[in-house]
Each structure stands twice: as structure tokens, then as C-alpha cells.
Amino acid sequence: MSEYQLYCFAQSGNAYRAALMLNLIGADWTPVWIDFFGKGVQRTSEYRTDVNEMGEVPVLVHGKKRLTQSGVILTYLARRSGKFKPENEDEELEALRWMIFDNQKVNGFLGPFRFLKNFAKPPGDPAVLAFLKGRIDGNLAIVNKRLVGRQYLVSDKPTIADISMTAYLYYPPEEFGFDITKDYPAIGAWLERMRALPGWKHPYELMPGFPLGKN
Numbered sequence: 227m228s229e230y231q232l233y234c235f236a237q238s239g240n241a242y243r244a245a246l247m248l249n250l251i252g253a254d255w256t257p258v259w260i261d262f263f264g265k266g267v268q269r270t271s272e273y274r275t276d277v278n279e280m281g282e283v284p285v286l287v288h289g290k291k292r293l294t295q296s297g298v299i300l301t302y303l304a305r306r307s308g309k310f311k312p313e314n315e316d317e318e319l320e321a322l323r324w325m326i327f328d329n330q331k332v333n334g335f336l337g338p339f340r341f342l343k344n345f346a347k348p349p350g351d352p353a354v355l356a357f358l359k360g361r362i363d364g365n366l367a368i369v370n371k372r373l374v375g376r377q378y379l380v381s382d383k384p385t386i387a388d389i390s391m392t393a394y395l396y397y398p399p400e401e402f403g404f405d406i407t408k409d410y411p412a413i414g415a416w417l418e419r420m421r422a423l424p425g426w427k428h429p430y431e432l433m434p435g436f437p438l439g440k441n
């Protein structure tokens with residue numbers, strides 16, 4: 227059995243953060259596929275009792291430890307491996323600041339937007355999509371501005387804040403109806419720097435369940 231197990235599925239940018247970190251640090255890990263769209267396993271009372279009371283993916287299992295919330299998982303893995311770890315208290319707080327902003331306002335809006343556009347039955351109400359798109363544009367512009375003239379979000383090296391921010395940003399533009407790398411060039415250039423890190427893989431390669439219906 228591998229050292230780490232990660233509950234995840236290919237379409238989850240939230241889970242991608244943890245999967246990417248595991249790969250980038252060269253961890254011995256196995257994905258555990260969650261049938262999110264079919265059976266909705268994460269909504270069952272068994273899942274909430276045995277796996278994650280919050281009813282979410284990702285979940286990282288490491289021996290007797292079971293961790294949820296990608297920010298917590300990234301922090302744990304950075305502390306254990308010493309990789310992508312902010313270097314001092316100021317960097318730690320700065321990384322946390324960007325991870326919270328990301329979870330709430332960047333990928334926190336991109337995830338539901340993409341879900342409503344591609345996977346929801348019936349598809350999302352256009353007014354809801356328009357509201358989310360407005361918030362997404364405003365918040366991606368903030369991230370883009372942060373990255374102008376900088377290599378990474380927190381320092382001159384990539385940290386867990388950068389890994390967190392990648393969540394939904396590598397999924398195909400067709401799934402959003404706009405191209406983030408073209409609309410936000412500093413984000414596009416930063417995504418290319420992240421893509422060049424040894425161990426980088428696309429979410430559809432790294433986690434099981436793509437294309438839908440193949441598991």
C-alpha cells in the first residue's frame with residue numbers, strides 16, 4: 227500500500243491542489259476515485275461518518291491521519307517534506323492570505339461556475355453564471371496584478387500558495403467559455419512556470435475519472 231491515499235476525481239480542481247503537491251514532492255501516493263457525479267458518494271451519510279464530515283473531496287489519508295481542506299493538506303505536506311514551504315513567519319502568513327483568497331474568491335467561484343456550465347443537470351441559470359463570471363473577472367484581475375513583475379505569489383520560489391492557486395486554472399478554456407491565459411497574461415506566464423516544475427501533470431492525467439463515465 228502506498229504511503230498516502232488521496233480521495234479525488236479528475237474534474238476536481240480542489241483535489242488537484244493536493245494531487246499536484248503529492249506529485250511535485252515525489253510522494254508515494256495512490257488516488258481513491260470518488261464517484262462525485264454519478265452516485266454522489268460524498269453526499270452519503272457513510273461518507274460523512276467514515277471519510278469526511280464536511281462531505282467534500284479532497285481527503286488525504288496518511289496512516290491514522292485523515293486530513294481535509296486542501297489548504298490544510300498542503301500545509302501538512304509542506305511541513306513533512308520541507309518542499310514548497312514558506313520560509314519564515316512573514317511568508318507563512320502571506321501564503322495563508324493568498325490561499326484563503328483563492329479558496330474563497332478565485333477558485334472558490336471558478337469551481338461552481340464550471341460545474342454549473344458543464345456538469346449540473348439542469349445547467350446553471352444564466353443570471354447565476356453571469357454573477358459568478360463578474361466575481362471571477364474581478365478576482366483573476368487581482369491575481370494577475372499580483373503576478374506582474376513577480377515569479378510566484380509569495381516569494382521568488384513557488385510555495386503552497388502557488389500550488390493552491392492552480393486548482394481550476396489548467397482545465398480547458400472550452401469548459402469555462404473564456405481563456406484565462408489569454409485574458410490574464412501574467413497568470414498565463416506563471417502557469418507556464420508552474421507547468422515546468424518536475425512532477426507537474428495535468429489534472430486529467432493525475433486523477434482518475436476522465437473522461438466522465440469511464441470508471
Ligand SMILES: N[C@@H](CCC(=O)N[C@@H](CS)C(=O)NCC(=O)O)C(=O)O
Nearest residue numbers: 238239240281282283284295296329
Ligand atoms: N475548500 C475546500 C473545497 C472542497 C470542495 O468544495 N470540494 C468539492 C469537490 S471539487 C466537493 O467535494 N463538494 C461537495 C459537494 O458539492 O457535494 C478545499 O479546498 O478542500
